[in-house]
Amino acid sequence: MxxxxxxxxxxxxxxxxxxxxxxxxxxxxxxxxxxxxxxxxxxxxxxxxxxxxxxxxxxxxxxxxxxxxxxxxxxxxxxxxxxxxxxxxxxxxxxxxxxxxxxxxxxxxxxxxxxxxxxxxxxxxxxxxxxxxxxxxxxxxxxxxxxxxxxxxxxxxxxxxxxxxxxxxxxxxxxxxxxxxxxxxxxxxxxxxxxxxxxxxxxxxxxxxxxxxxxxxxxxxxxxxxxIEAEDSVVLDSASGRQRTDSERELDIAVIRYPRISNFTDFDPLEDEPDTAVRYVASADELGTPDAIILPGTKNTAADLQYLREQGFPEAIGRALGEGCQQLAGICGGYQMLGQKLLDPDAIESAEPGESEGLGYLPLSTTFLPQKTTVRVSGKLADGHPLQLSGEHHGAVSGYEIHMGKTTNLDTASVSGLFSLNGPEGQAVPEGWGTTDGRIWGSYLHGLFHNDEFRRGWLNGLRRSKGLAQLSVTYSAAALxxxxxxxxxxxxxxxxxxxxxxxxxxxxxxxx
The missing domain is CATH 3.40.50.300 (P-loop containing nucleotide triphosphate hydrolases)
Known part of the structure; x- marks a missing residue:
């Protein structure tokens, strides 16, 4: 022992x-x-x-x-x-x-x-x-x-x-x-x-x-x-030797660090890219105008959304998107936050049943349920997906889901589906939504950026928006x-x- x-x-x-x-x-x-x-x-x-x-x-x-x-x-x-x-x-x-x-x-x-x-x-x-x-x-x-x-x-x-x-x-x-x-x-x-x-x-x-x-x-x-991924967010309290200075980076990715952040290891592969700096941002004053903002997973979506409001993040995110930030992405709890409504009829995340307003970027409503979804998944990019990917990509993705909410689309005409997953009996299961211009999107899939071609295609989309040359896949996350x-x-x-x-x-x- x-x-x-x-x-x-x-x-x-x-x-x-x-x-x-x-x-x-x-x-x-x-x-x-x-x-x-x-x-x-x-x-x-x-x-x-x-x-x-x-x-x-x-x-x-x-x-x-x-x-x-x-x-x-x-x-x-x-x-x-x-x-x-x-x-x-x-x-x-x-x-x-x-x-x-x-x-x-x-x-x-x-x-x-x-x-x-x-x-x-x-x-x-x-x-x-x-x-x-x-x-x-x-x-x-x-x-x-x-x-x-x-x-x-x-x-x-x-x-x-x-x-x-x-x-x-x-x-x-x-x-x-x-x-x-x-x-x-x-x-x-x-x-x-x-x-x-x-x-x-x-x-x-x-x-x-x-x-x-x-x-x-x-x-x-x-x-x-x-x-090798860390287990506890205590590692984020100390400066990472892998974070680059402003002068060294070409792409700036800001991950919002709320108090109950979970599965932040989703973004480790981005830190290992030669052109990318990942910042974990706990204050709206630190946000600035990155190339992309990511809302990560959380153990309590409603409570961390309230934290974002108290810290002034919604206004800071809006300013960043208006001043040149190309992407706003949400993973799991962050995906839920991007919607319009969070419903908690069984008091799963709160002391009492109730509902709260989301950030309103996507026409989604999430209802928290007693049953937790925990599953490994694989599939491909959906036909007509809006993600701003650039470079060679064969479409395959895999990851895993851990969440207690069910998310419903309230207006399918204004957004496009992201992924088509392999269901238990061979049927295609839609997953994730994004605005038709591809700038704002969300998904329940943890581990997305561990998919080498997806990761590089997404980063190349950011590079293209800045007039930078495209890069081929730089490394294999599994081999590393x-x-x-x-x-x-x-x-x-x-x-x-x-x-x-x-x-x-x-x-x-x-x-x-």
Missing amino acids: VQGTASDVGKSLVTAAIGRIMMQDGYRTAPFKSQNMALNSYVTEGGLEIGRAQGMQAEAFGITATSDMNPILLKPSGEMSAQIVVHGVPHAALSAREYREKFLPEAKGTVMAALNRLREAYEVVLMEGAGSPAEINLKARDIVNMNLAGWADAPVVLVADIDRGGVFAFIVGTLELLEPHERARVKGFIINKFRGDVSLLQPGLDWLEERTGIPVLGVLPFLPQLR REQEFDRLADTVRKHLDMHAVYNIMGLPGREE
Whole structure:
């Protein structure tokens, strides 16, 4: 089990790296996180929703993700409440207190049944903890850190982030707050995100091993521009090394960052394009006049739409469109916002039933429903679609949907359909709408920009509007992902004592 001294220390990537190494060494390995809290989710091939980190890890391990790999997913919908997703299906909306008092006492059976199924199907299960195991107010009902390690009788390696400072205090303090039987499970430390000369750190490492009697298994370097999607929007709080300055970019894409932004990894492939800069904009004053504005997904469309109004975004978006911004696009919740009406008769997104006004750019009405749509889809561009694509494009698209609303077109004469999806029995299913001039459009399809030809065709449409030369497809998103998994694994193999890791697991190493 991989645990951490805090959130965002790199547990998910360390787990992905170790699992990728084990796959390379011939072990059939599965990831497992009993309880995950994230708004960036992943849809399995069976149409079930799990945390994106476990979906990413399964892909890194070369296997198909299932809901057993993340049986409980928490999707925050407010400051003190969350949607509880159990085995990929919404279970209940609970407050933090209700979750702890009503749900957690019954959760052990769900967690252990999923873990045992994975243990029967794979040689190795790599479990990932959440946050810190030393949260003393949470430990009594813990199902994701040390209690789980005990139920599974799993050895633990503890990951700490040196980049945030105080790494030795984090490690020693965590151990001090563990019970003796919990501390005995910790078999090694991994120090993550190191920058500089490791020889200067050696005296501290020697002190740590002498103080605790536990070995440091490795010091992993900070990996700049690692193109593996993040799980939590906390990564947007720090400046991305991949964002370019004004002088370097030819295309400027502004993604509106509202408080409940979800699945922002939709736009990672745009960041990897050589001609494109992606900005996450939380203030209307920052918007300016980009080439395109994207309204991304959200866990609560109505609440984030109200946030946009409070921040003055509708006026800023209108000004941008009038001053040269070529495109306004909405994905999932952002698509719903572009319509005229948001109806919530069952109080799915609000405390009480009601309705609210959308931004009014598309003649659409969305009704929020108790049933969530979670499905992987494929299809093609619709005949006569209005999207301003330029360059060679064969029309094929694929992606996934995660939403609780049904969107209805109120005036088909004023807009055109975007996509024709392959239905369950071979029928064509229309999806998405756009204005006839192609400047404003919306779709429920997450992952659109992971389609290489679609992405480049859309960017080339923006380039054409600026008088810039067209570019051919610059890279394969799928191939880049595999390359980055291998880069991560190669770096970790170089700096982590995998022989010791295999010994901790009780396995013969195949790393030679």
